[in-house]
Amino acid sequence: MRIFAGAHHSFQRSSSTVRNREFARGVCSIRTLSSNPEMKDLSDYLDSLKNFEKSGLPRGAGTDSDEGFDLGRMRRLMERFGNPHTNFKAVHIAGTKGKGSTAAFISNILRTEGYSVGCYTSPHILTIRERILLGRSGHPVSGKLLNDLFHRIKPKLEQAMKEENGCISHFEVFTAMAFVLFADENVDIAVIEAGLGGARDATNIISSSGLAAAVITTVGEEHLAALGGSLETIAMAKAGIIKQGCPLVLGGPFVPHIERIIRDKAATMESPVVSAYDTGNRCTLKSFSIVNGRPYQICDIVIQVVKDLKMSCKLHDVKLKMLGDHQLQNAATATCVALCLRNLGWSISDESIRSGLEHTHLLGRSQFLTSEEAGVLGLTGATVLLDGGGHVETVLLTEAAIAGGVTRTTSASLLRDSWIKASDELGIGIFHDGMAEYNELIDQPVGSESNLGDGMTILATESSLKSSLRTANKILTRRGEEKGVIVFTGSLHIAASVLASLSG
DSSP: OEEEEEEOSSEEEOSSOEEEOOOTTOOSOTHHHHTOGGGHHHHHHHHTSBOHHHHOOOTTTTSSSTTSOOHHHHHHHHHHTTOGGGGSEEEEEEOSSSHHHHHHHHHHHHHHHTOOEEEEOOOOSSOGGGGEEETTTTEEOOHHHHHHHHHHHHHHHHHHHHHTTTOOBHHHHHHHHHHHHHHHTTOSEEEEEOSSSSTTSTTTTOOTTTEEEEEEOOOOSOSTTTTTSSHHHHHHHHGGGOOTTOOEEEOSOOOHHHHHHHHHHHHHTTOOEEETTOTTOEEEEEEEEEETTEEEEEEEEEEEEOSSSOEEEEEEEEEESSOSHHHHHHHHHHHHHHHHHHHTTOOOOHHHHHHHHHTOOOTTSSEEOOHHHHHHTTOTTOEEEESOOSOOSEEEEEOOOBTTBOTTOOOHHHHHHHHHHHHHHHTOOEEETTSHHHHHHHTSOTTOSSOGGGGSEEEEEOSSHHHHHHHHHHHHHHTTOSOOEEEEESOHHHHHHHHHHHTO
16 A cells, blocks of 8 residues: 655646645755754844745746846855855756756765765755765765854855845855855865756856856756746746856756757857767666665666767666666766766766765655654554655645745645545546545544445545654554555655654
């Protein structure tokens, strides 16, 4: 039996779908930052700033237009700090999905080769420190280092805030801090994930002289209003990270006319293009295995590129801890980036690529909990997967905070109503908690002859993760199953809530 437990925060419904429109830079809760006494001063300051992760994005914010974020403001802020982003080379990553995983793969490949790497990604799971990784260890930046940096730059921050009429945002400040830290630590290269779109994102101050490679993982219908309202405008926004003469790596797959928009932009910038989906490349998921209670997938990644740039790499039986076809695609994209860097003169061996891919693991991405961790959640005997999907027999809709608040959280009951309507339109039979029969059967003793749901998908709502866990366990028990697969998905916010529950 597979149970889906998910949280969505804002949505739009077409005639047959419910789409998640959550802001990709969102965080589960800023309270993890506040609870670290070393970072109290920084926490208080960041909490005082405009946080679009909590309030939502203005229409057109990510477009290269008059409605877009003011990238000039970010440039002026960086000038105050001596333009630290000019002191290192960067790989800049945009895309609807797969940015964080691809960044992690690339960073680990470079660290394995011995480079000192700065990595800046979002969102985080348990602490905002996860967004900035430093050096050869790949560990999150320490709270003390962040707080010390804050006190060092605070006078300039306050002066900038005054001159910009208080318009500098939470994300802009933290991005600036990441770039200052990368310069301070003298990293060899930085891997930087765009927060929204690309063209007007605060990270897009990197010039052609500082860009080693641009990467666009995927293009999908997310943040439509903020990115212009169509798949075409989203593609144009993401293509804004392409710089003159710098190589572009495409993940994919892309709708043909969307890929054409991106390639046309690259052509105008005289940027060579490498696609992980080129016909000469082959990525095969061969089998799965488990070592020390942790699953991994065994894959072949064969890259053979002859257009624009010539490069090749054959990796057989790669053991990826990051699971799923989409993670294999992200790994292939990262491999192409590594080969591009090798073409530019960076020393990166095939063995470093293999090892870097194999040692990459991220919280909340296709993550199976151990049996002990499942027990802590009260789900003894169940297999618990964070950030998964697929056919489900039960759907539990719940709510999770965004940036510590509920402003952008849609109620579970409203989501249930939308799910019911969409299911009716699609002819999908569901058994939901609005039915009198549901409440009668769910409370019947285990072993009774009646069948809960009688083969239909069960749909229920709960206001919290804790109550969802109780209901999931009750349904498993009520259906007489000792084991089942519990899938927590919908966003990294719900995955973060589960992981936070494990630590008390």
